[in-house]
Amino acid sequence: MGPHPAVASIRLAVRRALADLAPDDLVLVACSGGADSMALASAVAFEAPKATWRAGAVTVDHGLQAGSTARALEVAARLRALGLDPVDALGVRVGSRGGPEAAARTARYQALDAAAEHHGAAAVLLGHTRDDQAETVLLGLARGSGARSLAGMPPVRGRYRRPFLDLDRTTTRQACLVQGLAVWEDPHNADAAYTRVRVRNDVLPVLEKALGKGVTEALARTARLFRDDADALDAWAAEAAARARVPLPAPEAAPHRPHGAPHTAGAPRATAAPQASGAPQAAGAPQAAGESSHTPAEAAQAPAETAGATPAPPNAFRADVLAELPAAVRRRVLRRAALDAGSPGGELFARHIEQVDRLVTAWRGQGPLHLPGGVSVVRTCGTLVFR
Ligand SMILES: Nc1ncnc2c1ncn2[C@@H]1O[C@H](COP(=O)(O)OP(=O)(O)OP(=O)(O)O)[C@@H](O)[C@H]1O
Structure with a gap:
């Protein structure tokens, strides 16, 4: 009997996204510990030995919540338990430029870039799904942006790849469930202070109710068309x-x-105990x-x-x-x-x-x-x- 359909889907998505990798290439999964990136990590851990890629992961501790350091260490341990190596838990200092979300993102990508350089990774994988893409398109529409913004997130940009852009969040959650993977629910994902959270929890359900279930898929398709x-x-x-x-x-x-x-970020510190003041710097x-x-x-x-x-x-x-x-x-x-x-x-x-x-x-x-x-x-x- 083959794997559960959700597990088969995430593995297929990873195989497709990494088809051009050479044997021995290193792929790093950027993992928050949430369901999307844990599903991604599990699929990469399964596929890597077959394709003879090396597979590791990075989890970034933004230091913004009490207990974030302990959580980052726990996520890192879960990633190692999947067989990934190297696994880094990196502490960053989040600045204030552009608001809290943008500042955290800037710090995170600097840490991911630095880790990719440090380990010589051929690709860094992100767990964004079709639902994230639909939210991104709606946010762009609401801002009155042009086609480039409505094109949403690209499947590949530089070293970054998003294998799950054609999968929905239900699939990644189910894949975690059936594989018995513990996932961490970020309290920010339920915090209505964030525009994206309001789009996810309030706007998209209303649109689906009024326009039908296919809205998320249609928005993601819109992104693909705008990209061209x-x-x-x-x-x-x-x-x-x-x-x-x-x-x-x-x-x-x-x-x-x-x-x-x-700015050039220094090599990341693979911390046994990530620190809020750890490398790399993010402000500005x-x-x-x-x-x-x-x-x-x-x-x-x-x-x-x-x-x-x-x-x-x-x-x-x-x-x-x-x-x-x-x-x-x-x-x-x-x-x-x-x-x-x-x-x-x-x-x-x-x-x-x-x-x-x-x-x-x-x-x-x-x-x-x-x-x-x-x-x-x-x-x-x-x-x-x-x-
Ligand atoms: N703290 C983090 N450390 C490493 N990678 C991260 C972190 N936060 C986000 N990412 C990467 O960016 C992607 C999208 O971020 P987002 O904030 O939507 O994630 P999330 O909802 O917290 O977690 P997930 O996408 O895993 O369910 C994640 O799937 C993951 O690849």
């Missing part, structure tokens, strides 16, 4: 930016880090793929959208070429230019880009604009310059 649209528009914008760009000499190299460039770190102008989960990926560690040369574009572009493409060119100049993705909102857009489409001699991250945009002699 957003990718196509981004490619168009990259090509248009190359056509509109005016070559400018690079400025004298200045020894400063552009605002928005990622930029938001990534926007999880602000983007979704919470995507903010964690913001460093990919920010400038690199060297001073950015000014970016300049011909306003007449930009003016010819469809608005959706032009706004993408302008956003990309602002990010490249050092504006942090998590702080750059649609209203900023609209202001920049008016330098192209409603030109009446406006003065320089100031964007987050100390980036300025000025139109001079028919050229838009980002510094």
